[in-house]
Amino acid sequence: MLFRSFATALLLSAAILPAAQAAETLTSYTSTDPKLALGTMSVPGGKTRELNVGIGSGAGRRAGDPPMTFWTISDRGPNFTCGDVEDVFGVDGKTICGDGKGRIYPQPDYSPSIYRITLKDDRTFTVDAVLPLRDGDGKPVNGLLNPLTHASTEQPLDLSGRKLQQNPDAVDAESIVPMADGSFWVSEENGPSLLHVAADGKILRRIVPQGTEDDFKGAHYPVDGGLPAILAKRFLNRGLESLALTPDGRQLATIIQNPLANPDADTYRGSKNARLWTLDPATLAVTGEYVYTLDDPQSFRLDPSKKQSDPRISEIMGLGHDRFLVLERTDGTTKLYEVSLAGATDIHGTAWDDPKTSPSLEASQDLAAAKIVPVTKTLRFDSADHPEVPVKIEGLALAGDGSLLMINDSDFGITGETTRPVILKGSAIAADPAM
Secondary structure, eight states: OOOOOOGGGGGGGGTOOOTTTOOOEEEEOBOOOGGGEEEEEOOTTSOOEEEEOOOBSEEEOOTTSOTTEEEEEOOSOSOEEGGGHHHHHSSOTHHHHTTTOSEEOSSTTOOOEEEEEEEOTTSBEEEEEEEEOBOTTSOBOOOOOOOOSSSOOOOEEOTTOOBOOOOTTOOOEEEEEEOTTSOEEEEETTTTEEEEEOTTSBEEEEEEETTOGGGGTTOSSOEEEEEOGGGGGOOTTOSBOOOEEOTTSOOEEEEBSSOOOSSOHHHHHHOOEEEEEEEOTTTOOEEEEEEEEOOOGGGOTTSOOSOTTSOEEEEEEESSSSEEEEEEEOSSOEEEEEEEOTTOOOOTTSGGGOTTOSSOTTTOSOTTTTTOOOOEEEEEEEGGGOTTSOSSEEEEEEOTTSOEEEEEOOGGGTTSOOOOOEEEEOOOOOOOOOO
């Protein structure tokens, strides 16, 4: 059975407060668990960096789990672009990359993994289980780039600048939904795709944009093109970072991290119009498509900018059949919005799904003139009011006592960050009861 119970979701009213009340209580957690250590990396003449496992790309919890036990997930492993080499090591990027192009993987054999963690009363957390994602033969997959021809991709390199082979099995995991039957649904950024994963970490099925199946023909697990074809127009590294199941178990939901590059990269850079899809958890058929408008980049108070592509969506969590909690962030500021689909225009199956439509949805500056009503957004939390919250919050999950877990992506320590879960308590909005 794919549905999970959300009996505890009724307690979400204790989790989040409207920003105006500003009475949130936050508790931070740290860990010295040796399972989080990943060794060091260095290059000749450069700085040595201590790496740690970035377990916080996504989070979830089953209703039957202990109150402070959660499932989290890592992304593809430590990586950075050739343009980041000087910031990371203090040496010229050309010493590694030559022509300056590519993405560096200092530990290319790292396998994206599912983690079970428990928060303790002493404000520490432990890593209780590690489940590497594995292919159909039982072999752990890595996080190297897929050999894509429809969506954009990059050349993977090792620390010496040697070209690494792209891998159709590779996964860039970003969000996790633990299911009642022990399996997991995982969103994946690079494909972009959705994965159904068994309780032991084996990939049962990967769903990719329609028409891109041949890019994964060498994969050692089933692949089918069940996602909308237009998803292949995602901008590089701006795929699916979010995934949620509604409390009644009847809908999955995901949002593209940023507006699509539809028709081109300049459109992506200037657009506020991201797409939210709902899907049937049993069949993965799309049941609806809606427009989510991203905030102005100047409104992110800890790191305001003039680049509309800086705000992005990193997580979604179900509150009701048509209500969600959405994590919209920049590198330094996290906002949590209650989002309602009620009254929003369902554009699934319309001309907006056709890349030949001009102007495209992403290029449309006036949604009202286009007869589109976007989803409604109500701000519930802003980390600008709580600078103690870590940057790059990417995971949300409901605790057993009704509080809210927020967990950060440490980028595997490349920037000096570590995983620091935060528990948010308060009172505000209520989730619908499980049905």
